Amino acid sequence: MKAIHVGLLGLGTVGSGVVKIIEDHQDKLMHQVGCPVKVKKVLVKNIEKNRQIHIEKEILTTNVEDIISNPEIDVVIEVMGGVEDTRQLLIEALKAKKHVVTANKDLMALYGTELLSIATENGCDLFYEASVAGGIPILRSLVDGLASDRITKMMGIVNGTTNFILTKMTKLGSAYEDVLKEAQDLGYAEADPTSDVEGLDAARKMAILARLGFSMHVDLEDVNVKGISSVTDDDIDYSKRLGYTMKLIGIAQRENGKIEVAVEPTLLPETHPLASVNDEYNAVYVYGEAVGETMFYGPGAGSLPTATSVVSDLVGVMKNMRLGVNGRSAIAPQFEKQIKSPDHIFAQHFLRISVKDQVGAFSKITSLFSERGVSFEKILQLPIKNSNLAEIVIVTHKAAQSDFEEILQHLNDLAVVEKVKSTYRVEGNGSI
Ligand SMILES: NC(=O)C1=CN([C@@H]2O[C@H](COP(=O)(O)OP(=O)(O)OC[C@H]3O[C@@H](n4cnc5c(N)ncnc54)[C@H](OP(=O)(O)O)[C@@H]3O)[C@@H](O)[C@H]2O)C=CC1
Numbered sequence: 064m065k066a067i068h069v070g071l072l073g074l075g076t077v078g079s080g081v082v083k084i085i086e087d088h089q090d091k092l093m094h095q096v097g098c099p100v101k102v103k104k105v106l107v108k109n110i111e112k113n114r115q116i117h118i119e120k121e122i123l124t125t126n127v128e129d130i131i132s133n134p135e136i137d138v139v140i141e142v143m144g145g146v147e148d149t150r151q152l153l154i155e156a157l158k159a160k161k162h163v164v165t166a167n168k169d170l171m172a173l174y175g176t177e178l179l180s181i182a183t184e185n186g187c188d189l190f191y192e193a194s195v196a197g198g199i200p201i202l203r204s205l206v207d208g209l210a211s212d213r214i215t216k217m218m219g220i221v222n223g224t225t226n227f228i229l230t231k232m233t234k235l236g237s238a239y240e241d242v243l244k245e246a247q248d249l250g251y252a253e254a255d256p257t258s259d260v261e262g263l264d265a266a267r268k269m270a271i272l273a274r275l276g277f278s279m280h281v282d283l284e285d286v287n288v289k290g291i292s293s294v295t296d297d298d299i300d301y302s303k304r305l306g307y308t309m310k311l312i313g314i315a316q317r318e319n320g321k322i323e324v325a326v327e328p329t330l331l332p333e334t335h336p337l338a339s340v341n342d343e344y345n346a347v348y349v350y351g352e353a354v355g356e357t358m359f360y361g362p363g364a365g366s367l368p369t370a371t372s373v374v375s376d377l378v379g380v381m382k383n384m385r386l387g388v389n390g391r392s393a394i395a396p397q398f399e400k401q402i403k404s405p406d407h408i409f410a411q412h413f414l415r416i417s418v419k420d421q422v423g424a425f426s427k428i429t430s431l432f433s434e435r436g437v438s439f440e441k442i443l444q445l446p447i448k449n450s451n452l453a454e455i456v457i458v459t460h461k462a463a464q465s466d467f468e469e470i471l472q473h474l475n476d477l478a479v480v481e482k483v484k485s486t487y488r489v490e491g492n493g494s495i
C-alpha cells in the first residue's frame with residue numbers, strides 16, 4: 064500500500080521527537096493505518112546546524128515550497144512556531160489540500176477559528192492536540208471522551224516551564240533566573256520565554272480549552288492574565304507557612320451561560336490534587352455536570368511527550384484518510400460568548416501588606432474589608448526586623464472581584480499602609 068508522506072516544518076525540540084517516534088514506532092503506525100509513514104522533507108532555518116538526531120541531509124530544506132507545493136506530501140506537520148508567517152504557510156498548505164497537524168498554541172489561540180474553517184472548506188483535517196498540555200490528550204478528551212456532557216469548570220497547570228520554576232523555588236529554594244535557564248536548556252520554554260513567565264502561553268492554552276469545553280468563541284483578550292515574574296521567595300515562604308503551595312493556575316468556569324477565564328499565580332492547599340503536580344508536569348481538572356470530577360495528568364512539555372501528541376494527531380489524519388472523512392470533525396461553537404463581570408467573579412485572596420507598627424493600624428485595615436462584607440479566614444502579623452514596620456498576611460473568605468479591587472485601592476490610600484506587597488488568588492479550599 065502507498066506510503067503516507069509527511070512534510071515537517073521545524074526540527075527543534077518537538078520536530079526531532081516527531082522524527083524519532085515515526086522511525087521508532089513504525090511497526091505500530093503501520094499496524095494502525097495499514098501503510099508506511101515517511102518523513103519526506105523537513106524545513107529548517109539552518110541546514111548546517113548540528114542536530115540531536117540523525118537525519119539524511121537531502122531531506123532538509125530551507126525552501127518551504129519544497130513542502131507546501133510538493134504534490135507527494137499528504138500531511139504537513141508544523142512544529143516551528145511563529146504566528147503571522149506561519150498562518151500564511153498553513154493557509155497555503157490547506158488550500159493545496161494538505162492536512163495539517165500543529166503544536167502551535169500562539170497560532171491556534173489567535174487564528175484557530177479561521178484556520179479550522181479553511182481546513183473544513185478544503186476537506187482537510189487540522190489537528191492541534193500538542194498545543195495544550197504537551198503530552199496529555201486533553202483536547203481529544205474534551206471533544207470525544209466528554210462529548211456528551213456539559214462542562215462547567217476547567218482548572219489546571221498548563222505551562223511546564225513555570226511549573227518547573229515554581230517547583231524548584233518552593234522545594235529547593237532555587238533562584239528564579241537559574242531555574243528559568245534550566246527549563247530553557249531542557250527545551251521546555253518558548254523561544255521567547257516571556258510568554259511562559261508572564262502567563263501568556265498558559266492564557267493561549269486556556270482560551271483553546273474554554274473554546275472547546277464551553278463551545279463558545281473565546282478570544283485571547285477574554286483571558287485575565289498575570290504571570291509569575293513578580294513572585295518572590297517571601298511570597299512562597301508565607302504561602303508555605305499558611306499551608307499553601309503556589310502554582311500558575313488556569314481557570315475557566317461557566318455559570319448561567321457566562322464564563323470567566325483567567326491565568327494567575329494561585330495558592331492551593333497543600334492537600335489539593337494540583338498542588339502535587341510538580342516540575343514540567345501539567346494537569347487539567349475538568350468538571351462535567353454528568354460525569355462529575357475528572358483529572359488529566361502528564362508531561363506538559365519536552366520533546367518526546369509533545370511529539371507523542373503530534374504523531375497521534377497524524378494517526379488521526381491517516382485513519383480519516385482511510386475512511387475518506389477528512390475535514391469533517393471541526394464543530395462550530397454552539398453558544399454566544401458571554402463574559403462574567405467582576406461583580407460575578409468570586410474567589411478567596413491572599414494579601415501581604417507592610418504597615419506602620421502603631422496602635423490602631425490593624426483595625427483601620429480590617430474595617431476596609433468589613434465595610435464591604437469581606438471576612439478573613441487566616442491572619443498572620445509579624446514585626447519586620449530593624450524597622451518600625453510590621454507585615455500583615457491575610458487570606459480572605461470568598462469575595463467579589465469588584466469588591467476586592469476596591470479594597471485594594473483604598474488600602475493603598477491608607478496612611479498606615481506602607482505598601483501592599485503582593486496579592487494572590489486562593490483556590491481549592493473545600494472543593495476543587
Ligand atoms: N518545546 C515544547 O515542549 C513544546 C513546544 N510546543 C510548540 O511547538 C513549536 C516548536 O517548539 P520547539 O520544538 O520547542 O522549538 P525549537 O525552537 O526547538 O525548534 C524550532 C524549529 O523550527 C525551525 N524554524 C523556526 N523558524 C523557522 C523559519 N522561519 N524557517 C524555517 N525553519 C524555522 C528551527 O530551525 P533550526 O533548527 O535550523 O534553527 C527549528 O528546527 C512551537 O510552536 C512551540 O510553542 C508545544 C508544546 C510543547
Ligand SMILES: N[C@@H](CC=O)C(=O)O
Nearest residue numbers: 222223224251253364
Ligand atoms: N513552553 C511551553 C511548552 C509547551 O507548551 C511550556 O512550558 O508549557
Ligand code: NA
Nearest residue numbers: 192195196199
Ligand atoms: Na495535549
